[in-house]
Amino acid sequence: MRFDPEERKELSRSDFETAWHRGPEVLTPPSLAETYPRKAYRRAAPHPIAETIQRLREVYLSMGFDEARVPVMIEESDVYRQFGPEASAVLDRVFYLGGLPRPNVGISDKQLDEIMAIIASHEENFAVAPETVKEKLQRTFHAYKKATIDGDELTHEIAADLAIDDGLVVHILDSVFPEFRNLAPESSRTTLRSHMTSGWFLSLGAMWEHYAHPIRLFSIDRCFRREQEEGPTRLMTYHSASCIIAGEDVTIDDGKAVSEALLSAFGFEDFQFRPDEKRSKYYIPDTQTEVYAKHPEIGWVEVATFGMYSPSALGEYGVGVPVMNLGLGVERLAMILYKSNDVRQLTHPQFFPRTLTDREIAAAIGLREEPRTVEGRRLVSAIVATATANAAASGPCSFLAYEGAFAGRKIRVFVEEPEENSRLCGPATFNEVFVQDGKVLGVPDTEKFADVRANGAPTGISYLTAAANLAAARIEEAARCGEAVVVQVKMAKTPSDVNLRIPEWAMRYITDNKRKVDVRGPVFLTVRGEIGE
Known part of the structure; x- marks a missing residue:
């Protein structure tokens, strides 16, 4: 419905915005331009990486792949099961998860005197006996150590027990108990996945006997790799658009077919398949293949890798059928689509000098x-x-x-x-x-x-x-x-x-x-x- 500017009643900004959010039957964009001719109302721009992910999702779904979520946190022992002798080198590139230990906190007489002095200087009507304060603090610290109380609840719990302000508790913990201030993180044996493969093995082990074959799944999610430094084509955290096909008749040709279908859906015809010299141990020898697409400025860019999972690696999880896996780097594909020379700038443009066109x-x-x-x-x-x-x-x-x-x-x-x-x-x-x-x-x-x-x-x-x-x-x-x-x-x-x-x-x-x-x-x-x- 269009409004004649000569006949339309005057609209206040609040009236107009209320009408606009009610839908196009009330006001349409031409009416908006007529009412506020100098305001720039435009369709918001998606992030290039998110847009590429969405397009990949649509292509995978159209090809008959079901969407999955695979584990992000991988135990070190699973990396050894999947990569065999290569695990040590792989683990050099992963991030281990760590956390702060929960200290045993004792309260000496000197510390108790300091606590009482701090409270007395801020709380004139505080009437709790020192022995009671010590008992309540010890009980709360013990519950914290046993994980009955979470770390972000500790301050509130102490403040509630002693009926004092949270800010005063923070001051006490910082000045009286150096154990908290001097805590250093300790690493666990849990890693952040560096390859989607780590999550696929765990998933296949749980499902291959309970689903109709062939199993066709894809997942687009983050991976983490401890690079020596980030560069124009490498980030420490990136997105992998990965898929698997598991079934009796699956061969390496399925990898080529999926690669061609994915790239063709993005308008690419100029791509190549090259043997991957890295030869990961979780792939059958001579099946690991790199997929390259041509960048208009920097030439051929590796976009994806596919191969057949090794029967020995699959056997670690009890999987008894052939499995083809393909992993596609979302950021590298986005570089080609958006003609970017630097994946860092494409991903985080806010940290780089902005370029404005004359029109902007x-x-x-x-x-x-x-x-x-x-x-x-x-x-x-x-x-x-x-x-x-x-x-x-x-x-x-x-x-x-x-x-x-x-x-x-x-x-x-x-x-x-x-x-x-x-x-x-x-x-x-x-x-x-x-x-x-x-x-x-x-x-x-x-x-x-x-x-x-x-x-x-x-x-x-x-x-x-x-x-x-x-x-x-x-x-x-x-x-x-x-x-x-x-x-x-x-x-x-x-x-x-x-x-x-x-x-x-x-x-x-x-x-x-x-x-x-x-x-x-x-x-x-x-x-x-x-x-x-």
Whole structure:
């Protein structure tokens, strides 16, 4: 349903947002643009990695693979079962899970005296005997040691037992019990998976005898690898889009078929299969195969690896059928799709210098003051039309631009020039704002600035429309107060002089990249509003 702007009742921002969230039957995007013409309402952008994961999920599901979740935490003993003699080298690349031990905390007489002194200095009415305080603390510390109380509950439990403030308990623990402050983490024998394979073996062992064959499963999730350092194509945590096919008739050809189907679904035809020289022990010799796709700038990139699981490794989990496994690196695929040279920047762009296009900067530039009502926007049009039609008139002169009702009052608005031998509109009044090569420029329609106007990104704002919006906003407010108002825009030196607003983030980009903002120019436009009863 579309609304005619001439017939639509005035909507407040809250009214509009309420209507908008009720659905398209109330208001549609064109109505939004008409109501708030300078607001940028757009579809939010997904993260490249999340978008690639979603597309992979859809492809796997369309190929008949059921989605699974496989264990993230893998015991060290399982790594030895899966990798055999290679396990030691593999474990060098994994993260072990660790935690802080729970100390045995004793309370000496000296510590008890310190505790009582701290409490007395903050709690004047504290009347619990030292023996009772010691008993309650010992009971609570014992429960903490036995894991009856979690670490994040310890402070609250002590505060509740002693009826004192949580902050005071934190002070006591920090100053009286160095055992807590000096705790060092201790490693367990549990690791974070470095390959999805670790989770697949555990899953296959539990399910292969209880599901119809072939079992076709996929999982897209994080893996963790303790790299020496991260680089343009390597991260310490990455996503693997992994799948398995388990059944009597499964062969290595299934891996090639799945690889081709996955890559083809993303529009790739240029890919290669190469024998993988790493030869992991959990694959049958000579079945481990790397899949490469061509990057438009950095060439061939390894995207996936597939192979047939070794019967000896499968036998560790009692699995008695052939299993093909394929693992695809989501980040590396995303690099190709988004033409990125650095997976770190693709994954965490917030930590890298941001690049803004001229169009993005232009879209960010707006007006500092704008009218809020439909009548106010009509007034803007009237001021622009009157100034344009009489731009060359010589002063002193005055032209009626608008006559009507504002906020229950009659108003008359004039565009005028009070000085002699001056034109109604100054030379820069019709300049328009463009962005070119990161520079914000206010330029006239002349041959000198033809390149800026032809190749720069337009903001859609002229000095005249900016000044007209400023005047309409001020007159709108004056009508509410019942006061006459004169709005003058004289010599423009900064964006605010012509009612332009450049957001701080865009301005930061401009200054960081040594670009400039040049909106200088003589505007000399005067708008006067007469407010009646």
